[in-house]
Amino acid sequence: MLRYSELKDKIKIDPLRDIENEQAYVTHYFHNFGDSVVKYFEEPAISYLTRHSVNVQAKLNFKWDIPFPAPENPKFKFIDLFAGIGGIRLAYQKVGGKCVFSSEYNKFAKVTYEANFGEVPFDDITVISENSIPEHDVLLAGFPCQSFSILGISNFNSV
Numbered sequence: 001m002l003r004y005s006e007l008k009d010k011i012k013i014d015p016l017r018d019i020e021n022e023q024a025y026v027t028h029y030f031h032n033f034g035d036s037v038v039k040y041f042e043e044p045a046i047s048y049l050t051r052h053s054v055n056v057q058a059k060l061n062f063k064w065d066i067p068f069p070a071p072e073n074p075k076f077k078f079i080d081l082f083a084g085i086g087g088i089r090l091a092y093q094k095v096g097g098k099c100v101f102s103s104e105y106n107k108f109a110k111v112t113y114e115a116n117f118g119e120v121p122f123d124d125i126t127v128i129s130e131n132s133i134p135e136h137d138v139l140l141a142g143f144p145c146q147s148f149s150i151l152g153i154s155n156f157n158s159v
Contacts, residue, residue, distance in 0.1 A: 002062040004030075004118050011052045015110040015120045022048045027119040028101065031070060033060060037077070037100045037134035066118040074098030079133060082142035083121050085112040092140060100134045 013023050022044065029045030032038040049056050068090055075096035080089045083104040093099065104110050104121035114120045122128055 003065040004062055005065050007054075007062050008118075011049065011054055013114070013120065015114045016107055018110070018120050018123070021122050023120040024122040027114070028122075030060075031119055032100055032134070035098075035100070040101075040132060040134045064118055066116065068093060068116050069118075070098050071096050076137040077135070078138035078140055079103075079136045080121070080140045081125055083113055083140075084109050084142045086116050088140045088142060089117065092138065097138065100136055103128065 011026065013027065015023065018024060025041045025044035026048050029038060029041040032041060046056055068086070071093060073096075076098070077100045078089075078092050078097045079101040080086070080092075080099050081103050083089060083102045084106075086102075089099050089102070099117070099119070102113065102117075102119055102121040103123070103125040104113060105124050110121050
């Protein structure tokens with residue numbers, strides 16, 4: 001059976017090159033297939049897969065080979081904003097939650113997030129329409145990272 005890592009290579013999933021959230025739509029589509037929230041990701045995902053010569057029906061026959069897969073029978077749905085590398089998501093998955101949407105601005109954090117969860121987070125949440133965010137039970141939001149980030153250092157120096 002095809003593994004996600006093989007499919008990812010075939011369809012060129014690379015968070016550093018995710019132009020206009022195309023790969024975010026595809027990976028969110030994979031994670032939400034069979035769930036009512038898939039409608040938020042379906043059209044752009046199918047367009048991307050078609051351009052990469054992937055049989056849209058066959059793409060569902062793959063095995064998730066990621067460190068932290070979503071629970072098989074989730075108890076609730078959540079979204080993960082300002083996601084970083086997914087530390088908060090991991091805790092909520094462990095208690096039975098399913099992430100139906102993620103967003104992270106830092107491109108290097110997005111690489112780690114995708115490696116951990118098989119999902120490319122959407123980019124800047126401030127430019128994403130609220131109508132594009134699926135229904136959810138819990139909203140997660142990472143804490144401000146100024147004291148840990150390069151941005152915090154540059155702001156400190158400009159004061």
